[in-house]
Each structure stands twice: as structure tokens, then as C-alpha cells.
Amino acid sequence: MSRYNSLFCQLRERNQAAFVPFVMIGDPDPNSSFDIICQLIESGADALELGFPYSDPIADGPTIQKAAIRALKAGATPSRCFAVLTKVRSRYPDIPVGLLLYSNLVLAKGMNAFYQQAKDAGVDSILIADVPLREIEPFKQAANKSGIEQILIAPPNASDEALSDVAKASCGYTYVLGRAGVTGAETDADLDAKALLDKLHQANSAPSLLGFGISRPEQVKQAVKAGAAGAISGSATVNIIERNLDDKQQMLMKLDEFIASMKAAANKD
DSSP: OOHHHHHHHHHHHTTBOEEEEEEETTSSOHHHHHHHHHHHHHTTOSSEEEEOOOSOOTTOOHHHHHHHHHHHHTTOOHHHHHHHHHHHHHHOSSSOEEEEEOHHHHHHHOHHHHHHHHHHTTOOEEEETTOOGGGOHHHHHHHHHHTOEEOEEEOTTOOHHHHHHHHHHOOSOEEEESSSSSOOTTSOOOOOOHHHHHHHHHTTOSOEEEESSOOSHHHHHHHHHTTOSEEEEOHHHHHHHHHTTTOHHHHHHHHHHHHHHHHHTTBOO
């Protein structure tokens, strides 16, 4: 059983949904990044969605773009990111870890080589932000070869046919966009996503996690009520890092408070 399957089974038994924070590996520097990721887990994150810094993150809003810039300035490279991941996996053998990144980083290494390196570092899933469904097949083949689960995006304006295709190809989980546009806590998710989530469920999609614009506990509650298996929060988490760059202990404390409050909202009781 994959780590994702095991997680969702455990959550169903506890009548809970998943809360999954996103941070950029290497932000604000590789050593602090490791401490931040460990804090997210210790504070109650059910799984992780982690980014590799990239110079042209077209799907990301200003908050995550700045995180990528900080990481790159601090010397974050794919190799250093994988080193952080290896340390995380060594300390936490059970938590699902996903990567959200851009195709150039994969292609520069070589598709099969990148996926295998990710697997060796303990990665469970990969989502390529700038690859549409119609172009995903070679990435999915590399994922299957290495034992990685390829994550697919279900956008809010997708046709029924497209959603059916996403459901057929999905594994691990399905990333459901709470709204169109780029990432960012500045613009709330459109949480009237029940119809979209229902269609994915009827098509036997992998469990749906709602992301983009999730920044408050009440939004997690709304996502779960609409039928999502959980919620992903990126910019709100990264904002805490940015606001506390000069005080690491304060940063970790604020992350702890945020993760705990968001996870508490994922209880279905």
C-alpha cells in the first residue's frame, strides 16, 4: 500500500480529512528549510507538498515567487533539495511527500533520471505545474517506471470529458484548484467546488485535495464539507516564513500555531 493510500485509510477511520502544507525547499536557506519541514510534520501536517525553486514559476503568485528567489539566492539547487528530502525521509519514514515543480527542472536532469532520484530521496508523488493533461503521458511513464505517483490537476473550468480523463489517470491524490489563476493567499479560493468534487468522485478519481487560496481554518472546513478529502495551503504557509525571516524561533512557533489550527479544522466531527 502506498503512503497516500495508507494515509487516507487512516484518516477515514478517524473521521478526518487531510491538511497538506506547501513550502519551498531551500527557503530561506537549506538548513532552515529542513527545520521548517520538520516543524510542519511535528505540528500535525498529514502530508507535504514541497517545491523546487525555479527562476520562472509561471503558475505561482508573488509570495511563492519570492520564496523561490530567496532559495535560489541561498544556493538551493535540485541536488541540495534532494539532500534535504533525504534527511526528511530518514527522520519521518511514513509521511507522504509530494513535489510540485516545473518541467524544465525535470527535463534538465533527464526525465527518468529525475524521477528515479526523487524516488531514491523518498518522494511519493510529483506534480508538474506547467504540463497539461494532453502532454502528461511521458512524465507518467517515467513515474510508473520509478514507482512515483503522478499527480494531476483538476481545474475549475474543466469539461466533463477532461475531468473523466483526469480521474482515469489519477493516482495518489487529485489536485483540485479552488479557483483559476496563480497561487496566492491574497485571492480566496472559490469554495463552491461541490459539483466539481462530485464529478471526480463519481469518476472514481483518486482522493481530491483542494488548493489555491486556502489560508484559513474555515476554508478547510468548507472544503471538507464540499466533499474534498483534504486541503492544501501554500502561500499562507510561505507568508509566515517571509514575515519572520529575522527570527527563526518565532517563525517556527507561528508555523506550529498555523498548522495546528488548520489541521483541527480538518476534523469532520
